[in-house]
Amino acid sequence: MSDTLRLGIxxxxxxxxxxxxxxxxxxxxxxxxxxxxxxxxxxxxxSKNKDRGITLSDYAWEEDPVALATRDDVDLFVELMxxxxxxxxxxxxxxxxxxxxxxxxxxxxxxxxxxxLAELAEAEGRAIRYEAAVAGGIPVIKTLMEGxxxxxxxxxxxxxxxxxxxxxxxxxNSGKTYQEIFAEADGLGYLExxxxxxxxxxxxxxxxxxxxxxxxxxxxxxxxxxLEGIERVSIEDIRAAADMGYKIKxxxxxxxxxxxxxxxxxxxxxxxxxxxxxxxxxxxxxxxxGDAVGQIVLxxxxxxxxxxxxxxxxxxxxxxxxxxxxxFGQPATSLVAxxxxxxxxxxxxxxxxxxxxxxxxxAKIATVLGExxxxxxxxxQYEHDDSSAPVLIVTHKTTQTDIEAAIAAMDGTxxxxxxPVALRIxxx
Amino acid sequence: MSDTLRLGIxxxxxxxxxxxxxxxxxxxxxxxxxxxxxxxxxxxxxSKNKDRGITLSDYAWEEDPVALATRDDVDLFVELMxxxxxxxxxxxxxxxxxxxxxxxxxxxxxxxxxxxLAELAEAEGRAIRYEAAVAGGIPVIKTLMEGxxxxxxxxxxxxxxxxxxxxxxxxxNSGKTYQEIFAEADGLGYLExxxxxxxxxxxxxxxxxxxxxxxxxxxxxxxxxxLEGIERVSIEDIRAAADMGYKIKxxxxxxxxxxxxxxxxxxxxxxxxxxxxxxxxxxxxxxxxGDAVGQIVLxxxxxxxxxxxxxxxxxxxxxxxxxxxxxFGQPATSLVAxxxxxxxxxxxxxxxxxxxxxxxxxAKIATVLGExxxxxxxxxQYEHDDSSAPVLIVTHKTTQTDIEAAIAAMDGTxxxxxxPVALRIxxx
Numbered sequence: 001m002s003d004t005l006r007l008g009i010x011x012x013x014x015x016x017x018x019x020x021x022x023x024x025x026x027x028x029x030x031x032x033x034x035x036x037x038x039x040x041x042x043x044x045x046x047s048k049n050k051d052r053g054i055t056l057s058d059y060a061w062e063e064d065p066v067a068l069a070t071r072d073d074v075d076l077f078v079e080l081m082x083x084x085x086x087x088x089x090x091x092x093x094x095x096x097x098x099x100x101x102x103x104x105x106x107x108x109x110x111x112x113x114x115x116x117l118a119e120l121a122e123a124e125g126r127a128i129r130y131e132a133a134v135a136g137g138i139p140v141i142k143t144l145m146e147g148x149x150x151x152x153x154x155x156x157x158x159x160x161x162x163x164x165x166x167x168x169x170x171x172x173n174s175g176k177t178y179q180e181i182f183a184e185a186d187g188l189g190y191l192e193x194x195x196x197x198x199x200x201x202x203x204x205x206x207x208x209x210x211x212x213x214x215x216x217x218x219x220x221x222x223x224x225x226x227l228e229g230i231e232r233v234s235i236e237d238i239r240a241a242a243d244m245g246y247k248i249k250x251x252x253x254x255x256x257x258x259x260x261x262x263x264x265x266x267x268x269x270x271x272x273x274x275x276x277x278x279x280x281x282x283x284x285x286x287x288x289x290g291d292a293v294g295q296i297v298l299x300x301x302x303x304x305x306x307x308x309x310x311x312x313x314x315x316x317x318x319x320x321x322x323x324x325x326x327x328f329g330q331p332a333t334s335l336v337a338x339x340x341x342x343x344x345x346x347x348x349x350x351x352x353x354x355x356x357x358x359x360x361x362x363a364k365i366a367t368v369l370g371e372x373x374x375x376x377x378x379x380x381q382y383e384h385d386d387s388s389a390p391v392l393i394v395t396h397k398t399t400q401t402d403i404e405a406a407i408a409a410m411d412g413t414x415x416x417x418x419x420p421v422a423l424r425i426x427x428x
Numbered sequence: 429m430s431d432t433l434r435l436g437i438x439x440x441x442x443x444x445x446x447x448x449x450x451x452x453x454x455x456x457x458x459x460x461x462x463x464x465x466x467x468x469x470x471x472x473x474x475s476k477n478k479d480r481g482i483t484l485s486d487y488a489w490e491e492d493p494v495a496l497a498t499r500d501d502v503d504l505f506v507e508l509m510x511x512x513x514x515x516x517x518x519x520x521x522x523x524x525x526x527x528x529x530x531x532x533x534x535x536x537x538x539x540x541x542x543x544x545l546a547e548l549a550e551a552e553g554r555a556i557r558y559e560a561a562v563a564g565g566i567p568v569i570k571t572l573m574e575g576x577x578x579x580x581x582x583x584x585x586x587x588x589x590x591x592x593x594x595x596x597x598x599x600x601n602s603g604k605t606y607q608e609i610f611a612e613a614d615g616l617g618y619l620e621x622x623x624x625x626x627x628x629x630x631x632x633x634x635x636x637x638x639x640x641x642x643x644x645x646x647x648x649x650x651x652x653x654x655l656e657g658i659e660r661v662s663i664e665d666i667r668a669a670a671d672m673g674y675k676i677k678x679x680x681x682x683x684x685x686x687x688x689x690x691x692x693x694x695x696x697x698x699x700x701x702x703x704x705x706x707x708x709x710x711x712x713x714x715x716x717x718g719d720a721v722g723q724i725v726l727x728x729x730x731x732x733x734x735x736x737x738x739x740x741x742x743x744x745x746x747x748x749x750x751x752x753x754x755x756f757g758q759p760a761t762s763l764v765a766x767x768x769x770x771x772x773x774x775x776x777x778x779x780x781x782x783x784x785x786x787x788x789x790x791a792k793i794a795t796v797l798g799e800x801x802x803x804x805x806x807x808x809q810y811e812h813d814d815s816s817a818p819v820l821i822v823t824h825k826t827t828q829t830d831i832e833a834a835i836a837a838m839d840g841t842x843x844x845x846x847x848p849v850a851l852r853i854x855x856x
Contacts, residue, residue, distance in 0.1 A: 018720065022720060026578065026580060029580060030577075030578070032758040032759075032762060033577050033757055035754075035759075137720075137721035137722065138724060139570075139574070139575025139576070142567075142570060142574060142575050143567050143570070143571065143575070146567070146745070146746060147559070147571070147742050148738065148742065149458075149461050149462070149742050149745035149746075150454065150458070150737070150738050150741025150742055150744070151741075152454065152457060217457075217460065275706075278703075278706060290738060292446065292450060292565075292735065292737055292738040292741070293565040293728065293729065293734060293735050293738035293739075294728065294729045294732075294734060294735055295728065296726070296728040297725075297727040298724070298725070298726055299703065299724070299725040299726075299727075300721065300725065301721065301723075304722075306720040306721060306722060307720065307721050309578070309720055310579055310720040310721035313577065313579075313720070314574060314576065314577050314578055316578070317577035317578060318577075321751075323751055325749055326463075329461055330460040330461050331460075331463075334460060
């Protein structure tokens, strides 16, 4: 690298514009901190003439991101287009093969093609850095890969989709249903063009898959994630959970044990006094647990122009400073295909049932649970006017398999006035 | 560096023992993550024969840390002795002059001699890394210097002395006085040999001085910190603050503006619903604010064998990976001596007064405040049995100078039944 690190930026949406702004406005600061000038040689986006509020005339324009990525005057290809395949992946591969480093914010591409891209990058002696791909402005990749490098990581947890956390917080504060708040959030432009990426948990699961690979030295395994979105979370459950001292969060959890790697992205209950329980609105939080460090909690904006551009620039500065380590923290060829341990880690569960109001029904439920090996830690039956009785149970630690067996057995007892709801309680 | 990074470790207290343990137990993990074996060539400590629960016979023993630091078979000198001068500084300088990199947990040495040591290191082309010097296991140095490298930092805040936060939390939960809880904490071994380092705020101020230098590209300036410990915090103020919706924390704040650099370490009120307000017990929290990223909050253990050793090992791994940037994030010779802007940043204040119980006294206080340019945001007078009336005021934003002038003026009115207490409210 010469004294100047020359960038080619593909994708000029919110994040791309933020990156261009920082490079223009903070030139002196960036040079002082990295020892190198950081310049932009060329840019590429879908529409050349859209008004983005920034001046692009100083930079060459490329229609084709592959052409951009392979230009002679580009040292570092910054991929901000998104999409797991197509131009983003083509241009990333082309950049690596042309001897360029890559900085990307593309969680989908890394969650699906991370292993192949990491192998390519390392074979070419180049870096792929992706701080912006997970939890926006929070430097969680750096913290996990470098800041906790002396730790055997035990568990990684996170609320990593601000839109889902906004919806759940709004439901709680307003008492409105999921459908009402979803419509509100969609109207405010808070959701992806395909909202299923947000509320279906897919976006957050992409992030979890990436963190998991780094934390446990495992090949990124998006398909190994037990995935459930927030569509089934009802206002009744939010209220009932609150009454028992919990909040409902779309929580990603990855942990490794002798049983294998467990990765889950699903609505969970967390204690309302915990940092995760206190996280309201669109903010993100990641909890990292290491054998030496204990628990580290990181909180910050998970999206938006400034925060995401800040993360991209951290990677750009690292590349300028010569930091060019393995993509997932250790050589890609050494990453193991971890055995999946889906649903095997025991946890307490929350059960909400509506029972017919007849003598002996609670005893029947308790018997069914006992026979399934599920033991009751706390139980509440609420006053009620009609012929069905709302009952909440918090169990001792049990497995998803046992909970599912117990619920199946309840079906045969004739005491249920509606389908029971079971949600995992994550101990934090 | 050869394939192996060879360490010389001086200081085998809690942290040193933790580092030795990690290097012995996690050899394979460390090699996978850094691409290098990490070994220990020699160690040094005050007493050779003390039982530390670890095997030291594999390592050469040096009585003299300077001799250790300059051994031919040492690539990296790990300084865990502590103390701003004496052997720690001598050995650090000797190591740098002998072409060794240095990792240290020594906040006092860096807060006092950081500039000179940084200039020496950079002249020798060596690194000094010190993640463990600030907030224990929380990777705050890395986050600030690298993770937020694209940001102009606006403010850095932190609760960075776990012992003080423990004392304040215990006072609040038990209703006991500072003196009672201090004695309890001292008896439990929670305080430094010289407790003034903790309760006087000195230890936390060392940490703030280091963060400030990195955040603002300024020469480390410990003497420029407005410093007050927690000895004056009364149980009455903790109760009164809680009643107004605040917690009292020993809070470090550094911010740069056109007026200059303001650095304070003092008891402050923070909203009880904020992350800082919710931080109970011995945990540390650092809040970093950047122009692009907004607010990032980091939380974790600020002390103890595992967390501090985790931070030391992060630095060791970075050195193994070849990361060897300027000590304070930009070349030491480019750091500016920032103008000190002590007490100039306006803030709301909490005022607790005990007034004689006579007609017109509140009017007098209000008049005095008004004449000093201090305007009242909220006020509460409490019911009382005796001849003096407790009054709490939260002001609008004002300066320390104006608050002090107002308090001086109150003295002349004859309405005070005791000395007023003024505490800054930090907006978080």
